[in-house]
Amino acid sequence: MDNLDFSVVWKFRDALAWGLMMSLLLSGICSLAGTVLGFFIALCQQSRFRAVRWAAALYVEVLRGAPTLITLFWVFFCLPIILGVEINAFWSSIIALTLYMGAITSESFRSSLKSIGQDQYDACNALGLAPATRTFYVIAPQALIRAIPNILSNVISLFKESTLVSAVGMVELMYTAQSISNITARPIEILTAVALIYFVIGYGFSWVVSSVELRIRARVQS
Amino acid sequence: MTVLQPFVWGRSMADHFLKIRGLEKSYAMGVIKVLNGLDLTMTSKDRLVVIGPSGGGKSTLLRCIMGLENIAAGAIDINGEPYIGADNGATRIDRRIQKQIGMVFQSYTLFPHLNVLKNLTLAPVRSRGVPRSVAEDRAREIMRRFGLDQKLTAYPSELSGGQKQRVAIARALMLDPKLMLFDEVTSALDPELVSEVIAMIIELADGGMPMMIVTHDMWFARRIATRVVFCAGGTIAEDAPPEEFFARPTSQRARDFINNVLHANAEPA
Ligand SMILES: Nc1ncnc2c1ncn2[C@@H]1O[C@H](COP(=O)(O)OP(=O)(O)O)[C@@H](O)[C@H]1O
Ligand SMILES: [Mg+2]
Numbered sequence: 001m002d003n004l005d006f007s008v009v010w011k012f013r014d015a016l017a018w019g020l021m022m023s024l025l026l027s028g029i030c031s032l033a034g035t036v037l038g039f040f041i042a043l044c045q046q047s048r049f050r051a052v053r054w055a056a057a058l059y060v061e062v063l064r065g066a067p068t069l070i071t072l073f074w075v076f077f078c079l080p081i082i083l084g085v086e087i088n089a090f091w092s093s094i095i096a097l098t099l100y101m102g103a104i105t106s107e108s109f110r111s112s113l114k115s116i117g118q119d120q121y122d123a124c125n126a127l128g129l130a131p132a133t134r135t136f137y138v139i140a141p142q143a144l145i146r147a148i149p150n151i152l153s154n155v156i157s158l159f160k161e162s163t164l165v166s167a168v169g170m171v172e173l174m175y176t177a178q179s180i181s182n183i184t185a186r187p188i189e190i191l192t193a194v195a196l197i198y199f200v201i202g203y204g205f206s207w208v209v210s211s212v213e214l215r216i217r218a219r220v221q222s
Numbered sequence: 223m224t225v226l227q228p229f230v231w232g233r234s235m236a237d238h239f240l241k242i243r244g245l246e247k248s249y250a251m252g253v254i255k256v257l258n259g260l261d262l263t264m265t266s267k268d269r270l271v272v273i274g275p276s277g278g279g280k281s282t283l284l285r286c287i288m289g290l291e292n293i294a295a296g297a298i299d300i301n302g303e304p305y306i307g308a309d310n311g312a313t314r315i316d317r318r319i320q321k322q323i324g325m326v327f328q329s330y331t332l333f334p335h336l337n338v339l340k341n342l343t344l345a346p347v348r349s350r351g352v353p354r355s356v357a358e359d360r361a362r363e364i365m366r367r368f369g370l371d372q373k374l375t376a377y378p379s380e381l382s383g384g385q386k387q388r389v390a391i392a393r394a395l396m397l398d399p400k401l402m403l404f405d406e407v408t409s410a411l412d413p414e415l416v417s418e419v420i421a422m423i424i425e426l427a428d429g430g431m432p433m434m435i436v437t438h439d440m441w442f443a444r445r446i447a448t449r450v451v452f453c454a455g456g457t458i459a460e461d462a463p464p465e466e467f468f469a470r471p472t473s474q475r476a477r478d479f480i481n482n483v484l485h486a487n488a489e490p491a
Contacts, residue, residue: 123331123390126288127345127397128321137344141335218379220334 019176034101324394384415
């Protein structure tokens with residue numbers, strides 16, 4: 001526990017920067033894809049068809065209920081056997097994190113859809129808007145706006161969950177940190193530095209979330 | 223005389239603009255009966271003010287006429303044509319006729335994510351096939367007419383309550399309605415904002431727009447009504463011209479109601 005040497009962090013800055021970039025890329029892609037998926041799932045949960053509603057609800061319950069690590073392993077180890085195709089660490093990570101993001105985001109959309117009052121529907125119907133027009137131009141945009149703060153919080157959760165993908169050998173910040181720790185035998189310095197990086201990014205982002213939330217509030221009050 | 227008046231009126235003018243027969247409406251799968259065989263007629267010259275106790279079914283009546291509710295029984299005809307009817311549990315609504323009716327609600331129902339111009343043009347453009355430029359010109363014209371042209375690019379959250387309701391009325395007018403329904407449109411407003419909304423409705427009335435108005439504002443009722451109907455317990459308990467209605471209400475319930483309301487209005491705040 002003597003001679004802590006944080007210069008080791010600086011020495012491996014390129015590798016760490018590259019790992020961070022991969023983590024951000026992974027979180028970014030899966031946030032976008034998962035948000036689209038989540039929106040679609042939320043609409044399915046409002047479907048007129050019971051089977052569609054149930055399928056969507058089942059998806060959400062399973063993916064929110066199961067540990068994300070199991071989803072990841074399932075995609076990495078089981079899905080290739082079932083589909084008979086190779087799925088590498090990168091794609092397994094993308095798929096698993098997108099499925100996770102889709103599940104938690106569909107819940108955000110579901111509650112924002114529910115929070116839109118009957119009077120908005122009444123106004124649309126009194127104006128003679130067709131149901132599809134009503135959904136597309138009035139209800140969905142408001143649900144999207146209302147869901148933004150929640151979705152941004154989901155992005156933070158996703159960013160933190162993304163450390164799991166190092167378990168299937170996906171080279172991102174966590175994986176890089178582990179490797180450097182092993183090589184240098186300096187886990188305290190490296191892992192502390194990496195923890196700090198996750199904290200700063202997560203905290204900075206949640207600060208963005210709260211300022212966005214304030215701006216949005218004005219756009220959701222009729 | 224008072225009792226016969228509306229009946230004679232509708233028939234003598236041979237003007238069956240709006241005719242409601244035996245309208246029944248219930249909520250909660252028939253458990254809560256709200257309208258119990260309501261009859262009402264209105265000519266195209268009428269401005270009908272509906273007053274009555276809270277829970278008496280006024281909003282439900284207007285919502286039924288707007289085609290927002292399924293009905294249990296009865297029929298609504300407009301200009302002698304069947305508009306809404308009930309056959310064995312299913313409600314038939316003639317959407318062609320529904321498009322000619324506009325409604326403004328008590329709560330602000332502007333679309334908060336769209337600016338005023340987009341609020342006005344959404345329905346004409348997306349559901350009536352009006353070209354956008356035509357709809358926008360019309361929106362500007364209507365907004366100018368009602369002194370709101372400064373607000374075209376404002377969002378609803380930037381408007382006062384009175385302005386919001388005036389924009390909501392303008393939005394309904396964009397669709398060129400032949401009948402306007404107003405459900406307590408000033409009830410949610412601060413007192414100093416009521417008059418601008420009332421002035422807009424009076425201007426429409428002077429332009430000959432047939433309308434049905436639910437209000438608790440007795441001054442407004444007297445000013446605008448050609449007829450006042452008293453709606454309580456899901457039926458029309460009284461129907462008379464305003465002078466008669468306020469001077470000599472025939473039913474005890476209407477008498478009590480008017481006394482209460484006038485008394486409440488007279489009380490210092
Ligand atoms: N969506 C609804 N579900 C159940 N009951 C309702 C609903 N809307 C109105 N009601 C009931 O119908 C009755 C009449 O309501 P309403 O037409 O709003 O009366 P008013 O506008 O005269 O105050 C009330 O008892 C109310 O509780
Ligand atoms: Mg009401």
